[in-house]
Amino acid sequence: MASDLQHKPQLAALWARPETLLARLFDHRIAGIATALLALMVFFSFASDAFLSVNNLLNVTRQVSIMAILSVGMTIAIISGGIDLSVGSIIAFVGVIVASAMTDLSLPIWVAVLFGLATGAAIGFGNGALVALAGVPAFIATLGTMTALRGLTYLYTDGYPIYNLPTAFAWLGAGYVAGIPVPTILMLLVGAVAYVVLSRTPFGIHIYAVGENETAARRVGVRVARVKLLAYVACGILAAISAIVLAARLRAGLPTSGFTYELTAIAAVILGGTSISGGQGSVIGTILGALLLGVLANGLTLLNIEPYVLEVVTGGIIIVAVLMDSLKHRKRAS
Amino acid sequence: MPILELRNVAKRFGAVEALRGVSLSIEAGEAIGLVGDNGAGKSTLLKVISGVYPPDDGELVLEGKVRRFASPLDARDAGIEIVHQDLALCDNLDAALNVFLGRELTRGIGPFRLIDQAAMRSQAKALIEVLEVEVAVTEPVRAMSGGQRQAIAIARALLGNAKIVLLDEPTAAISIAAVEQVLALIRRLKARGHTVIIISHRMSDIFETCNRIVVMRHGENVATKRVLETDRQEVTNLITGALARA
Ligand SMILES: Nc1ncnc2c1ncn2[C@@H]1O[C@H](COP(=O)(O)OP(=O)(O)OP(=O)(O)O)[C@@H](O)[C@H]1O
Ligand SMILES: [Mg+2]
Numbered sequence: 029m030a031s032d033l034q035h036k037p038q039l040a041a042l043w044a045r046p047e048t049l050l051a052r053l054f055d056h057r058i059a060g061i062a063t064a065l066l067a068l069m070v071f072f073s074f075a076s077d078a079f080l081s082v083n084n085l086l087n088v089t090r091q092v093s094i095m096a097i098l099s100v101g102m103t104i105a106i107i108s109g110g111i112d113l114s115v116g117s118i119i120a121f122v123g124v125i126v127a128s129a130m131t132d133l134s135l136p137i138w139v140a141v142l143f144g145l146a147t148g149a150a151i152g153f154g155n156g157a158l159v160a161l162a163g164v165p166a167f168i169a170t171l172g173t174m175t176a177l178r179g180l181t182y183l184y185t186d187g188y189p190i191y192n193l194p195t196a197f198a199w200l201g202a203g204y205v206a207g208i209p210v211p212t213i214l215m216l217l218v219g220a221v222a223y224v225v226l227s228r229t230p231f232g233i234h235i236y237a238v239g240e241n242e243t244a245a246r247r248v249g250v251r252v253a254r255v256k257l258l259a260y261v262a263c264g265i266l267a268a269i270s271a272i273v274l275a276a277r278l279r280a281g282l283p284t285s286g287f288t289y290e291l292t293a294i295a296a297v298i299l300g301g302t303s304i305s306g307g308q309g310s311v312i313g314t315i316l317g318a319l320l321l322g323v324l325a326n327g328l329t330l331l332n333i334e335p336y337v338l339e340v341v342t343g344g345i346i347i348v349a350v351l352m353d354s355l356k357h358r359k360r361a362s
Numbered sequence: 363m364p365i366l367e368l369r370n371v372a373k374r375f376g377a378v379e380a381l382r383g384v385s386l387s388i389e390a391g392e393a394i395g396l397v398g399d400n401g402a403g404k405s406t407l408l409k410v411i412s413g414v415y416p417p418d419d420g421e422l423v424l425e426g427k428v429r430r431f432a433s434p435l436d437a438r439d440a441g442i443e444i445v446h447q448d449l450a451l452c453d454n455l456d457a458a459l460n461v462f463l464g465r466e467l468t469r470g471i472g473p474f475r476l477i478d479q480a481a482m483r484s485q486a487k488a489l490i491e492v493l494e495v496e497v498a499v500t501e502p503v504r505a506m507s508g509g510q511r512q513a514i515a516i517a518r519a520l521l522g523n524a525k526i527v528l529l530d531e532p533t534a535a536i537s538i539a540a541v542e543q544v545l546a547l548i549r550r551l552k553a554r555g556h557t558v559i560i561i562s563h564r565m566s567d568i569f570e571t572c573n574r575i576v577v578m579r580h581g582e583n584v585a586t587k588r589v590l591e592t593d594r595q596e597v598t599n600l601i602t603g604a605l606a607r608a
Contacts, residue, residue, distance in 0.1 A: 228476040230466040237452045237463055244450035247414075248518065249435045249464035307454045 057301025061316045068320060072327035079330055086209055092322035093211035094270045094277075096315050098289060099296040100222045101266030103314045106297055107226070108259040109239035109306030110159055110166030114151065115267040115293060117177035119286025122147050122271035124181050127190035127281025130197060137197050145268045151177065152264020156257035174290065181283045190281040201277030211273045215315070218266060223311045235259055240307030295346045296321055303353055320345075363426050365390040365557050366411070366526060371420035373406055380406040382581040383420065390525070393548070393558040395568030395589070398578035399601055404561045405447060407578070408528045411559075412444035413437030443519035447530040447561075449511050453504040457497050458486035461518045489517040492554075493547045509540030516547060526557045533567050545571055565594050577601055577608075584608075 073080040098115050105112040122144045129140035151173065158169035203210040226232035234255045237245040246252045270289075275281050294304075299317030302309025321342060328338050364387040373381040380403045388394055396404050410417050413431030421428050424440055431437040434444070451460045459466075462482045468475035486499045495513035497506070503514060512532055519527050529548065533541045541564075548571045551558050562568055568575055569589055577585040577600040585600045585608040592608075599605035 224476070230468060230475070230477060233455065233459055233463070233466060233477060236454055240452045240454040241450060244452050245463065247434060247446065247450055249438070307452075 058310060058313050058316065061300055061313055061320065065316055065320045065323065068323055068327070072323065072330070076327060076330040079327055084326070084330075086207075086212065088319075088322050088326045089212040089215070090209040091326070092318050093209070093215035094274050095289065095292055095296060095322065096215045096318035097218050097266055097273070098270040099293040099300075099314045099318050100218055100311055101263035101270075102290070102293040102297050103300070103302055103309055103311055104222065104226065104235065104259050104266075105166070105263045106294075106302055106304060107239045107306060107309045108235045108256055109242065110256065110259065111170065111294070111304075112152075112155060112260060112263045112267075113167065113170040113290045114155060114173035114177060115263065115270075116286040116289035116291075117174045117181070118148055118151055118264060118267035119271040119274060119289055120181045120283055121151070121177045122268045123275040123285055124185055124190060124281040124283055126272055127193055127275055128184070130193055131190055137194060140197075141200075141272055144272050145265055148264040148266075148268025148271070149261050150264070152261040152267075153257065155264065156260030159260065160253040160256035185281075185283045187283055189283065191279070193275065193279045193281075198276050198279045201273050201275070201279075211277070214269065214273060218269065219311055219315050222262075222266075226311060231255065231258065236307055292321065292342075295342065295349075298346060298349045298353065301353075303356075304350065364388055364423075365425055367423040368407075368411070369421045369423065371407070371410055371417045371422065373403075373410055373415060373418050379581050381410065381417070384578070384581070384583045385420075386576060386583060386586065388557060388559070390557055391552070391555055392574065393552050393560065393572040395572035395575045396559055396561045396578065397563070397565070397568060397575060397597060397601060402578040402601075403581040404578055405530055406581075408444055408530055408559065408561065411437070411526075412442050412528055414444075438522055438524075441522070441525035442528065443522060443524035443526070444528040445512075445515045445519050445530065445532065447534065449515045449535075451503050451511055451514060454502060456500050456502050457490070457506070457510075457514050458483040458499040460503055460514050461486040461489065461499075461521060463518075465521065485521075486517060489520055490514065492520070493517060493550065495543060495547070507540060508536030509543045512536060512540070512544050513547065516551075520551075524556065526559070527551055529558065529560045531561050531563065533562060533564055541567070565597065568597075569594070579603060 078084060098119070102112060102115060125147050126140045126144035129135045129143050130137060155170050155173055158164045159166045200210055205213055226235065234245065234250045237250055238252050238255050242252055271286070274285055278285070296317035297309065297314050298304060299320055300310065300313030300315070302313060324341065325338055366388045368384055368386040370383040370385055371381055372383050384407060396407065398404050406415070409415050411422065413434045413436050416430060423429070429440060431440070452463060455463065459482065467478040467481045469478045470476050483499050490497045490499065490513055493513045493516060495510060497510045497513055503511060532544050532548070536544065545567060548558060548560060552571070560568065560572065572589055575587050575589055575592060575597060576583055577597060579601065584606070587608060596605065596608065600608055
């Protein structure tokens, strides 16, 4: 054991002084997804003339931002040991609510946006209460919310889109600040805040602890139920942000929007190296995962490849990512 | 005045009477060895003392005052720390974060508080150094040895400056070399003035570190003996029931 210990500091030095918990735990995973993303970009740069331009790349980040923000929320839920299947339905529900607030109720944009965020938080609170307080498995609880919310959205709209949202609102989806799309800026902001919260605050540390070993966390006095509940609230708020950006981009609240988004979000999270069984994961990885899926979609479109191919390829990539994750777990267990 | 006194403490789990009226009095600075067969109620007793379970009956007197702990946090505030049989560390967090989990040091103002990693690392390092075990506090505990994990769990108990430290089978899950380390660690706890209660199935652990031995059988305290006034044979007989009481 003594010789073991002597090796440790040297090994640690090789990590080039990792500053944060995340850097330490997930460097190798992020390196994997970053390399894959880079390779894909190099490939599309050669395969298509249109790919490698500032405009196209900025456009990719704009397209990706909605999924990326959604996936950051999913990351938090998954690290805490749960999952949130209702985020796709939140996109539709909150989108419709915000659209209706601005048109039917003629509320100011900022009031409608705040109302949308509060709605997302409330739905997250409901999910969290079911999971953390009532002890319903996250998969079942959020599946219920997903179905019920989608139904409510159709009931409220009779299945019709709500159009004619204010031009000023559309800025949130289509605008630019200093040449950078507003959704891209929102994605970076959300990513930065989530990164700091997860890796540098007691709440973030507790999310990792609860996802890894709930009993251990409870014994040392971590308020497990509260941590889980807040994880779902965060996930709900982030889904609401995505909903607002999407509604702004479409200038409409569509009851059909966000359909199967939860699955793509889970895919981005897993691609980013977050373990589906909780306790491990990173925001940076997730955003890279979402970017990878976005670049793939963009590149294949530019190459005029049938959209069905994209689904097959995406599915394949997800299976490989999950396989690698479970192999890692098996190695660790033995 | 004893630092801790148990009076007729009872605890049931459904039909199982895990504790049937245990009484015990412990002086400050003592090391007590708690022995007994599997299922005798040893872990349950420590859990009652540390606030994990409230007793169904009887009372717990800490420094002369009757106390009822609603949670382990209450017991910790009162100066009682427990190191559980299954340690329960978070494998994904580094040693320093495990020591401070639930009591993280932070910097900042109001709600904008970030963890103070440097402070936690240096304090965790100092605590673990007191135990004279080498642990790289910045490493995740996943890969650590049984002795190192034990040191981290004990360091966590020392963080709150506990008066009473409860150790549930600290030597059960570790290598022979690490056992010596942990026993030395227990002696150091004692030397630093902590009152210690240790559960162990290894008789030698108890005889090497403790002042008194408490033998439990079927949820009862059947004997409390000074280590110097008993021997392994007598204790073994008490555990098995070959000797009813002493
Ligand atoms: N949470 C619980 N629920 C139900 N029964 C329990 C619980 N905890 C303990 N028991 C029962 O209480 C009795 C005493 O258990 P306890 O864990 O205190 O024994 P122990 O002396 O620590 O045994 P060991 O040496 O095996 O650790 C056992 O019969 C056990 O099955
Ligand atoms: Mg036990």
